[in-house]
Amino acid sequence: MQKKTYKIKAWGCAMNLSDSERIKAVMRAADFKENNIQPDVVILVACSIRQSAIDRLWWQIQINSQKPIDNRQGILKRPLIVLTGCVLETDKKKFEKLVDILIDIKKIEKLPVIINKKSEGVKIIKQLSNSATDYNYFHVSPVRDSKFSALVPIMTGCNNYCSYCAVPYTRGREYSRPAQKIIKEVENLVKNGYKEIILLGQNVNSYNGRLDSKSKIPDTKQIQNFKFKFQNDVITFSDLLRSLNALNGDFWIRFFTSHPKDLSDELIKTMKECDKVCKYINLPVQAGDNATLKKMNRKYSIQHYKKLIGKLRKSMPNIAISTDIIVGFPEETNKQFENSAKLFRDVKYDMAYIAQFSMRPGTAATKLKDNVRKEEKKHREKILTEILKKTAWQNNKKYIGKLAKILVEKKIKNGKYFGKTESYKHVMFNGKKNLIGKFIMVKISGMVSFGLKGKIINT
Numbered sequence: 188m189q190k191k192t193y194k195i196k197a198w199g200c201a202m203n204l205s206d207s208e209r210i211k212a213v214m215r216a217a218d219f220k221e222n223n224i225q226p227d228v229v230i231l232v233a234c235s236i237r238q239s240a241i242d243r244l245w246w247q248i249q250i251n252s253q254k255p256i257d258n259r260q261g262i263l264k265r266p267l268i269v270l271t272g273c274v275l276e277t278d279k280k281k282f283e284k285l286v287d288i289l290i291d292i293k294k295i296e297k298l299p300v301i302i303n304k305k306s307e308g309v310k311i312i313k314q315l316s317n318s319a320t321d322y323n324y325f326h327v328s329p330v331r332d333s334k335f336s337a338l339v340p341i342m343t344g345c346n347n348y349c350s351y352c353a354v355p356y357t358r359g360r361e362y363s364r365p366a367q368k369i370i371k372e373v374e375n376l377v378k379n380g381y382k383e384i385i386l387l388g389q390n391v392n393s394y395n396g397r398l399d400s401k402s403k404i405p406d407t408k409q410i411q412n413f414k415f416k417f418q419n420d421v422i423t424f425s426d427l428l429r430s431l432n433a434l435n436g437d438f439w440i441r442f443f444t445s446h447p448k449d450l451s452d453e454l455i456k457t458m459k460e461c462d463k464v465c466k467y468i469n470l471p472v473q474a475g476d477n478a479t480l481k482k483m484n485r486k487y488s489i490q491h492y493k494k495l496i497g498k499l500r501k502s503m504p505n506i507a508i509s510t511d512i513i514v515g516f517p518e519e520t521n522k523q524f525e526n527s528a529k530l531f532r533d534v535k536y537d538m539a540y541i542a543q544f545s546m547r548p549g550t551a552a553t554k555l556k557d558n559v560r561k562e563e564k565k566h567r568e569k570i571l572t573e574i575l576k577k578t579a580w581q582n583n584k585k586y587i588g589k590l591a592k593i594l595v596e597k598k599i600k601n602g603k604y605f606g607k608t609e610s611y612k613h614v615m616f617n618g619k620k621n622l623i624g625k626f627i628m629v630k631i632s633g634m635v636s637f638g639l640k641g642k643i644i645n646t
């Protein structure tokens with residue numbers, strides 16, 4: 188019999204990309220073959236962070252529902268549509284009528300069996316419930332898209348309930364993977380030549396890994412050095428970084444995302460002292476105004492946030508800092524927005540992810556009025572983008588004429604390649620294919636909008 192085929196379409200953050208790599212592994216193990224043109228099964232991995240992502244999901248469902256496929260079994264007239272990932276309760280109710288299978292990402296290992304049952308004519312099977320509390324799906328060894336950069340979730344879910352945010356409702360409560368599992372995974376990745384380890388979590392600063400009594404501490408010399416910490420019951424993010432940093436090999440460690448309320452002095456010290464930990468931090472501020480931060484339930488003030496920026500820069504003078512910010516939060520006045528603009532001018536970010544507020548059903552923000560007009564949101568986004576362009580340009584200037592180590596990522600066009608510095612600066616240079624996935628040294632020779640230009644000085 189011909190193999191069944193599938194296609195994955197994912198939206199949202201790196202967590203969803205990482206989950207997609209696990210879905211691939213599950214499908215491959217069940218003998219399904221990837222086919223992006225005419226798949227028997229389309230797996231949609233949703234993101235609910237903004238309405239626009241949900242609108243795109245809706246379109247995909249429409250397109251795939253109308254697409255007739257080459258029907259070998261004589262049962263389906265179109266691909267089977269599977270919905271997983273981050274979906275809000277209200278949307279689940281809408282989408283369940285439109286898709287064939289709804290499945291909680293935590294139960295993804297069951298998907299092939301469910302697909303086969305469904306193909307035999309079983310009616311809709313609903314397996315999407317965020318109340319599932321077993322996280323065995325993290326045991327699935329992912330089929331990674333990259334041979335040199337690896338996404339490694341260290342936790343999932345969130346307990347913070349920022350008033351605008353869908354994540355606590357789609358991913359459930361915070362769960363930290365046992366430290367040994369993470370260390371073992373990273374150790375294997377590094378042995379297999381991975382150069383960049385990206386630790387993922389909605390709030391990595393609150394990582395709280397406990398010993399998993401069932402799994403043994405990996406038996407390596409380096410990790411033995413930290414055994415004393417692991418014998419205590421709680422392993423902090425800082426402990427985890429130090430133990431990963433102690434692994435042998437030439438590799439970088441990055442992490443996303445940090446919450447300003449949980450960024451400790453200890454973590455700043457760890458970042459400084461660990462040579463493999465990249466001197467780059469994404470520290471989402473979300474608003475530059477204390478009254479707005481309060482309504483957002485962020486639990487810190489702008490004064491506290493700026494103090495953190497000061498500490499980070501004092502401790503690591505070359506650190507690059509990025510942020511996430513929302514414009515047009517309900518009831519945000521011009522004056523309050525001006526405080527966000529002022530913060531941007533003061534902090535001088537290297538990068539920022541600026542989002543226009545989008546009301547998410549079921550969140551606390553629904554009690555407020557979404558009264559900033561779309562045009563005004565756009566205008567505020569533009570103002571922050573303009574400030575960012577200037578500060579990023581100013582910050583990038585200091586790299587000119589200096590040497591930088593970069594990890595080569597890909598070819599852009601004829602002869603032009605692109606890589607990143609540890610400070611997450613994009614560098615364009617004339618290169619060769621065999622450099623992809625390798626560390627090289629470049630001399631920074633110029634700038635392009637948000638990035639840099641460089642020349643290879645050795646290979």
Ligand code: SAH
Nearest residue numbers: 236351352389444471511512542543544545
């Ligand atoms: N855990 C991270 C953020 C995860 S969500 C943190 O605590 O900062 C990624 C980004 O999406 C957020 O930083 C925020 O800027 C944006 N975002 C979240 N909800 C949003 C909403 N309702 N409207 C617009 N942007 C939103």
Ligand code: SF4
Nearest residue numbers: 345347348349352354
């Ligand atoms: Fe959302 Fe806030 Fe949790 Fe980040 S910390 S995922 S913004 S609720």
Ligand code: F3S
Nearest residue numbers: 199200234235236273
């Ligand atoms: Fe979206 Fe879920 Fe990430 S809602 S931003 S995919 S955690």
